[in-house]
Amino acid sequence: MIELKNLTKRYGKTLAVNNLNLSVARGEIYGFIGPNGAGKTTTIRIMGGVLAPTEGLVTIDGINMADDPEGVKRRIGFIPDRPFIYEKLTGMEFMRFSADLYGVDERVFRDKAEELLKKFAIFNWADELIESYSHGMKQRLIISSALLHDPTVIIVDEPMVGLDPAAIKMVKNMFRELSRGGMTIFMSTHTLAVAEDICDRIGVIHRGALIATGTTGDLKRDAGVEEADLEEVFLILTEGQQI
Amino acid sequence: MREILALLKPRLWSFKNGSYSRDAKNRKLKGLLFGTVGLLFWAGIFAIFYRVLVYFQGIEGFGDVLARKLMSMVLVTLFSLLIFSSIITSLTKLYLSKDLILVHSMPVSTAKIFLARWFESTIDSSWMVVVYMLPVFLSYGIVYKAGLFFYTMVGLSIIPLCLIASGISAVAVVLVAVILPAGRLRSFFIFLGFVLFLILLMAFRLMRPERLVNPDTFASLILYFKSLEAPGSPFLPTTWIFDGIQAALQGQVGSAVFDLILTWSFAVAAIFVITWISGATYFTGYSKAQTTAGRLFPARGRKKRERTYLLNHLSGAVRAFAVKEIKTFFRDQTQWPQIFLIIALIVIYLYNFSVLPLDKSPIKTVYLQNIFSFLNMGLATFVLTAVAARFVYPAVSMEGEAFWIVRSSPVRIRTLLWIKFCVYYAPLLILTEILIVVSNLLLHVTPFMMVLSVTTVFLMVPGIVSMGVGFGAAYPDFQSENPAQSVTSFGGLLFMILCAGFIATVIVLEAGPVYTVFMAGFRGGSLSTLQWMWLVVSFSLVLLLCILAVIVPMRWGERCLSRND
Ligand SMILES: Nc1ncnc2c1ncn2[C@@H]1O[C@H](COP(=O)(O)OP(=O)(O)OP(=O)(O)O)[C@@H](O)[C@H]1O
Ligand SMILES: [Mg+2]
Numbered sequence: 001m002i003e004l005k006n007l008t009k010r011y012g013k014t015l016a017v018n019n020l021n022l023s024v025a026r027g028e029i030y031g032f033i034g035p036n037g038a039g040k041t042t043t044i045r046i047m048g049g050v051l052a053p054t055e056g057l058v059t060i061d062g063i064n065m066a067d068d069p070e071g072v073k074r075r076i077g078f079i080p081d082r083p084f085i086y087e088k089l090t091g092m093e094f095m096r097f098s099a100d101l102y103g104v105d106e107r108v109f110r111d112k113a114e115e116l117l118k119k120f121a122i123f124n125w126a127d128e129l130i131e132s133y134s135h136g137m138k139q140r141l142i143i144s145s146a147l148l149h150d151p152t153v154i155i156v157d158e159p160m161v162g163l164d165p166a167a168i169k170m171v172k173n174m175f176r177e178l179s180r181g182g183m184t185i186f187m188s189t190h191t192l193a194v195a196e197d198i199c200d201r202i203g204v205i206h207r208g209a210l211i212a213t214g215t216t217g218d219l220k221r222d223a224g225v226e227e228a229d230l231e232e233v234f235l236i237l238t239e240g241q242q243i
Numbered sequence: 244m245r246e247i248l249a250l251l252k253p254r255l256w257s258f259k260n261g262s263y264s265r266d267a268k269n270r271k272l273k274g275l276l277f278g279t280v281g282l283l284f285w286a287g288i289f290a291i292f293y294r295v296l297v298y299f300q301g302i303e304g305f306g307d308v309l310a311r312k313l314m315s316m317v318l319v320t321l322f323s324l325l326i327f328s329s330i331i332t333s334l335t336k337l338y339l340s341k342d343l344i345l346v347h348s349m350p351v352s353t354a355k356i357f358l359a360r361w362f363e364s365t366i367d368s369s370w371m372v373v374v375y376m377l378p379v380f381l382s383y384g385i386v387y388k389a390g391l392f393f394y395t396m397v398g399l400s401i402i403p404l405c406l407i408a409s410g411i412s413a414v415a416v417v418l419v420a421v422i423l424p425a426g427r428l429r430s431f432f433i434f435l436g437f438v439l440f441l442i443l444l445m446a447f448r449l450m451r452p453e454r455l456v457n458p459d460t461f462a463s464l465i466l467y468f469k470s471l472e473a474p475g476s477p478f479l480p481t482t483w484i485f486d487g488i489q490a491a492l493q494g495q496v497g498s499a500v501f502d503l504i505l506t507w508s509f510a511v512a513a514i515f516v517i518t519w520i521s522g523a524t525y526f527t528g529y530s531k532a533q534t535t536a537g538r539l540f541p542a543r544g545r546k547k548r549e550r551t552y553l554l555n556h557l558s559g560a561v562r563a564f565a566v567k568e569i570k571t572f573f574r575d576q577t578q579w580p581q582i583f584l585i586i587a588l589i590v591i592y593l594y595n596f597s598v599l600p601l602d603k604s605p606i607k608t609v610y611l612q613n614i615f616s617f618l619n620m621g622l623a624t625f626v627l628t629a630v631a632a633r634f635v636y637p638a639v640s641m642e643g644e645a646f647w648i649v650r651s652s653p654v655r656i657r658t659l660l661w662i663k664f665c666v667y668y669a670p671l672l673i674l675t676e677i678l679i680v681v682s683n684l685l686l687h688v689t690p691f692m693m694v695l696s697v698t699t700v701f702l703m704v705p706g707i708v709s710m711g712v713g714f715g716a717a718y719p720d721f722q723s724e725n726p727a728q729s730v731t732s733f734g735g736l737l738f739m740i741l742c743a744g745f746i747a748t749v750i751v752l753e754a755g756p757v758y759t760v761f762m763a764g765f766r767g768g769s770l771s772t773l774q775w776m777w778l779v780v781s782f783s784l785v786l787l788l789c790i791l792a793v794i795v796p797m798r799w800g801e802r803c804l805s806r807n808d
Contacts, residue, residue: 101563
């Protein structure tokens with residue numbers, strides 16, 4: 001479903017992503033972990049078509065991002081790490097905006113938007129300007145709007161930052177449910193418990209390169225520890241290689 | 244003091260680090276462009292004032308009176324400009340900047356934060372005004388053959404003038420922020436805009452510039468000025484500064500120094516009082532300002548659906564962006580002063596045409612009318628350029644940090660740019676056509692000229708709007724705290740210059756052949772083949788130029804913006 005081939009990104013002289021190869025199957029939840037500045041956000045932005053890679057290919061649902069960016073983007077629900085959205089629109093207007101952009105049918109829009117906003121408990125705020133939302137509320141709104149057009153792939157950068165425990169639990173359950181329904185989810189996170197909890201496979205990125213990938217069990221074997229939890233595995237894998 | 248300096252350092256360091264940042268490669272070019280344009284303006288102001296002063300000196304008896312009157316007008320204008328620009332700057336610096344949250348969390352007293360911010364705002368709001376006032380005083384110095392003492396006096400007087408103006412503005416803003424209900428500070432912009440509108444209109448009404456053109460009233464005008472020789476109010480800072488500079492011009496050291504001391508002592512005392520007031524009230528106002536405003540015109544239930552009904556039959560992406568663009572525009576209250584300003588300028592512009600004493604002029608009226616209607620075409624399109632620079636050019640940068648939405652959405656950059664083009668094209672076309680038709684009616688131009696100007700403007704508006712969108716896309720600034728001011732950036736300046744060039748070329752191309760047609764009609768003769776060819780070639784060139792002006796900038800902007808790296 002998602003396929004990254006020899007992905008490389010340089011910011012001037014900084015090598016942010018170094019020859020990354022990775023594939024995620026349909027219905028899989030893939031967790032992307034790594035220290036600060038490892039290149040997670042960069043990779044995710046390239047996958048979302050927000051950033052052009054220096055080299056390499058992104059293929060989603062069999063379509064190459066470089067060949068048909070609009071076609072690929074229509075299949076993606078993209079959720080960035082920081083919730084910057086149009087402050088002067090109301091929540092509902094923003095949903096409407098997204099729906100128009102992704103070609104959601106007029107007839108299903110109202111119910112769908114209402115359902116999502118209610119699920120994320122921001123329906124009561126739907127007619128307020130976004131500039132008066134809190135960080136977490138904006139995050140909730142963005143997640144709702146990304147799900148509005150039934151994407152086949154969700155690409156999300158640190159989804160849990162700023163969310164309260166109830167919302168985290170809800171998002172976790174929702175992701176599980178969606179993946180059972182065939183949706184592919186690619187998420188980066190620093191909350192290892194979440195990664196361990198819901199991800200089918202996990203990739204560890206460090207200094208732009210993928211240093212380990214597999215199930216939690218695979219990672220433990222790689223790190224040479226069987227008893228430890230993911231946190232310890234993470235520390236061992238990225239040990240002594242401070243940025 | 245140490246803390247105040249520390250608070251000012253981030254600004255200095257960012258300025259210094261500018262050369263390391265991404266756009267460092269264009270820095271030299273930018274410097275050159277800004278330098279040249281700035282210098283040209285500077286020289287232009289100097290030349291105008293020098294000419295006027297030399298001319299005044301030639302007027303028997305009244306020369307000095309007029310020169311003095313002019314200086315006092317300059318000082319009052321300068322002072323009002325400083326006050327107005329400081330109000331806007333200090334409102335932003337003290338209440339709206341994003342880094343304020345960080346600054347207020349630091350262990351520094353409110354008064355010190357205020358002082359640091361106020362200092363920054365003073366420099367930001369006054370440096371440009373001051374730079375462009377220097378050639379005025381330079382021309383006085385040269386015409387009146389003043390010595391070093393005069394220039395020193397000017398330098399030493401302008402500083403307290405800026406301090407006083409920005410101090411008065413800051414204290415007004417601080418007090419308004421405390422008095423206004425929470426979250427309403429931004430609405431203050433609307434009020435300011437309205438006040439500015441009224442002031443401009445009144446100032447123009449009082450000056451009655453049309454009398455300068457009319458020889459009948461010119462003599463009485465001089466008498467009128469003579470009667471105004473009464474000194475200004477002794478309580479106004481501008482009066483002290485005016486008296487001081489005038490004394491310096493005449494070499495009266497004692498009285499000049501007295502006025503200088505008066506000004507400085509007032510400025511210093513004012514700073515103390517202002518700091519004291521702000522120390523007590525600034526924080527209260529700042530807390531209040533953090534409540535985001537409810538909408539000034541809240542949606543009334545069902546009604547809001549009707550308002551976008553015109554746009555409802557548009558296709559998905561187009562409607563999405565069009566609705567967003569229009570709503571964002573009208574909900575941003577910081578936009579309003581400029582809207583009022585533009586309305587005021589247009590009213591003044593049209594008003595001037597209605598009072599032009601065309602029939603009193605010694606030159607043949609028909610001839611004049613045609614010159615005026617070409618001039619009018621240039622002016623109207625230049626007004627359009629100014630409006631476009633303020634609203635169209637920043638359109639792409641306005642997306643700001645939310646630009647990822649566009650990048651990650653299944654919409655091409657090209658589509659986005661064309662939507663922006665259309666959203667601004669319609670109102671700007673209407674505005675310019677109204678401007679040109681009304682002013683032509685007031686000028687009583689021939690039907691031929693009317694048709695010609697309406698058509699030309701119709702052809703030029705898309706080009707100018709497209710240049711605005713295209714240049715804005717080529718030089719976007721998504722991090723800017725105030726994208727509306729991005730006109731003063733490199734791309735904005737380039738846009739203005741190229742637009743001016745475009746307008747001038749079109750008008751020159753048209754004016755030549757039209758003049759011959761006109762003269763032929765005047766003499767009752769017909770046009771030669773050569774003249775016909777000239778006519779056709781010129782107008783084809785105009786058409787070609789207008790088409791290119793639409794296509795090339797849009798393509799270029801699209802290419803630049805699509806390069807997402
Ligand atoms: N706009 C940029 N310009 C230059 N370098 C950048 C830019 N953005 C990121 N980098 C560099 O690229 C590298 C990877 O950054 P990235 O944001 O992808 O890290 P990350 O894994 O998301 O980190 P975090 O966990 O902190 O979010 C870092 O070394 C960073 O300094
Ligand atoms: Mg990141």
